[in-house]
Amino acid sequence: MRVLEALAKLCAILAGVLLTVITLMTCASLIGRNTIGWTIVGDFELSGAAAGAAIALFLPWCQVRRGNIIVDFFTGKAKAATHAALDRLGALLFALVLGLMAWRTTIGGLNAWQSQSTTMMLGLPEWIVYVFMVPPLVLCALIGLWQAVAGFDEAVGP
Numbered sequence: 001m002r003v004l005e006a007l008a009k010l011c012a013i014l015a016g017v018l019l020t021v022i023t024l025m026t027c028a029s030l031i032g033r034n035t036i037g038w039t040i041v042g043d044f045e046l047s048g049a050a051a052g053a054a055i056a057l058f059l060p061w062c063q064v065r066r067g068n069i070i071v072d073f074f075t076g077k078a079k080a081a082t083h084a085a086l087d088r089l090g091a092l093l094f095a096l097v098l099g100l101m102a103w104r105t106t107i108g109g110l111n112a113w114q115s116q117s118t119t120m121m122l123g124l125p126e127w128i129v130y131v132f133m134v135p136p137l138v139l140c141a142l143i144g145l146w147q148a149v150a151g152f153d154e155a156v157g158p
Contacts, residue, residue, distance in 0.1 A: 001150065004143050008060035011136045015057035022050040042122035049119075053132035060140040063094065066152065088148045095144025102137035105130055 025040060026047060032038040040046075062068060075086060109130025117126045 001143075001146055004060075004139065004146060005064050007139055008064045008143060011057040011059075011139065012061035015054040018050050018057070019054050022047050022054075042119065042124075045119045045121050045124070049124075049129045053129055056133040056136045059098070060136050060143055063091075063140050063143045063147070068094070084151060087152060091144045091152075092148035095141045095148060098137050098141040098144060102134055102141060105134050105137060109134065 026043060029040040029043040032040070070087075070090075072083075075083060078086075109127045112125070112130060113127040118124055119126060
């Protein structure tokens, strides 16, 4: 789990850097547009692509930290063993969903590559965004599988 956690932390750092760069680019574009009439062409395209990649990059760290929403209205008074079993089941279901998302994102990326689809303003290949999304989705699925099998380290907790 330590390797998965380190990879998840690296993904989160990359996502933070990516969002910082996009934020600075957006600020520069807005300031330029509103002061001297200069703008960064395609800033909307870059922001959208970066946001999608950043969301995928943050998911593994969120799963490691158990940062996903847990609704325990009906299980609030259940035994600790029941909570542990439900947490493992939830991790397994989450891993399956993320595995499905990784598979379908891979298919979408391959389709974008084969069709050579590009963004409208900049003409950037769309498959590049998929390249940044698939590995963290796979990593998140692996983390969920690990948690479903081995349980949760209570020191990490929410």
